[in-house]
Amino acid sequence: MASTPTLALNDGRSIPQVGYGCWQIAEDQAPALVTQAIKAGYRLIDTAAAYGNEAGVGRGIREAGVPREEIFLTTKLWNDRQGPEAAKAFEESRKKLGLDYVDLYLIHWPCPQRRLFVQTWKAMIALRDEGKIKSIGVSNFTDEHLATLIGETGVTPSVNQIELHPSFQRRQARASNAARGIVTEAWSPLGQGKLNDPVIAAVAKAHGKSPAQVVLRWHTQIGDVAIPKTSNPQRILENISIFDFTLSDDEMKRIEALDDPNGRIGPDPATFC
Template identity: 80%
Template sequence: MASNPTLTLNDGRAIPQVGYGCWQIPDEQAPDLVGQALKAGYRLIDTAAAYGNEVGVGKGLRESGLPREDIFLTTKIWNDRQGPDAAKAFEESRLKLGLDYIDLYLIHWPCPQRRLFVETWKAMIALREEGKVRSIGVSNFTDEHLAILVGETGVTPTVNQIELHPYFQRTDARATDKTRGIVTESWSPLGRGQELKDPVIDAIAKAHGRTPAQVVLRWHVQIGCVVIPKSANPHRIVENISLFDFELSDDDMKKIDALDRDDGRIGPDPATFC
């Protein structure tokens, strides 16, 4: 298997382009599954305080035997800890993970109604300056939220992790992120399985001798996103990172690009969710 490429963040650090997502992974299963992912070649592991599995994820990292510097670990602050509690919330996550530092810390949702994401961001800037976090970013932020954040602090997030899949391609959001020098990271990259039954994707997969999931994940790679598929199936964990010995053609990409839908969102709306 070809090696997992990296993308360069606006702070100069490198992030692996394909990671292992830990959403809905039970804490008791996390050590084994994270260990399997690392063995398969993943070096980016994505979790969050809200997932309830930071203890298990941290255990999986430590038991892997890999040097700490070889693993890029992301976690996120949950909505109800924004503002004055931000630094304390970070420390709780760090202790659960059992790590000296976090590679990437994200604001999970902007929660504009709370009007606390700027204060939270300032706390995260301080954590980065103290060396407790290597990179800081956001999740589910719109261009409006990003403009406020950067305007108030002068610090641009390294990453914006957003819902993104063939039925919800976020062309405008990706363009905005690129203009700002932010790497776009795709959550729910397989659309919770909906796209895997699409006849267009199925035909492309058959033509390449690949699975529909591999085709969709390869599409994410080729549009320049970081992608974090989740699976609790050992075979699919390996399959989901086996993406670097084939390439989708321009025609393949155009066919997938044409699948975008106005009603493709399956997760919450960042403008109202909190």
């Protein structure tokens, strides 16, 4: 079983640096896959209300046979529940998960047009203070959104989960998060399977590793959290088996050169809702 290092959060807690992402995992598949991931060594499990699999994910956590306090479970508030609905939406997620608390709750998208993310954040602060959530954070927030959130409430998110992969490296966003003491967490850390770049292939060959392992190792060495998703049992194990090699400075620079300002795969947080 693999073990993963952790990163310190600004609220005194810590988060595993590699987790199991549950996006596009069917509800009926989730229990077995989550249990397998935990048995392989994953301690961070990431889901969301919008994924439609919270009940299956919670069941997988309960059936894995690992003490609850060893698992770091993240879920997210969907856009149409921001504002007055936030506390109710969280309780619905918690009940589906079948857990007493959630380790990290995120605002899934800022939806700036709705102008509700500050009100939502205040509700999440209250839930944290009640002990129902251990840590609170955001997803897909830009520097502008973060400045508004912190300026209005005085409470800084512990995590900002954003699209981040070798073709879209988000250096400015990572620097902005770091300056505020916010951990950057990468969704679609493998670029949704775009691993056929010859640079990554060459680095993988040099280390006797897969391209995915090289990309995930790159994530850990730049200091972010990565949550790769796979339903392949072999890749579940492969994706966490990345701590027995190190990328050289030259290899890191070669991967850094793959950055593309137009490499975004997902929606633009400034407009998506």
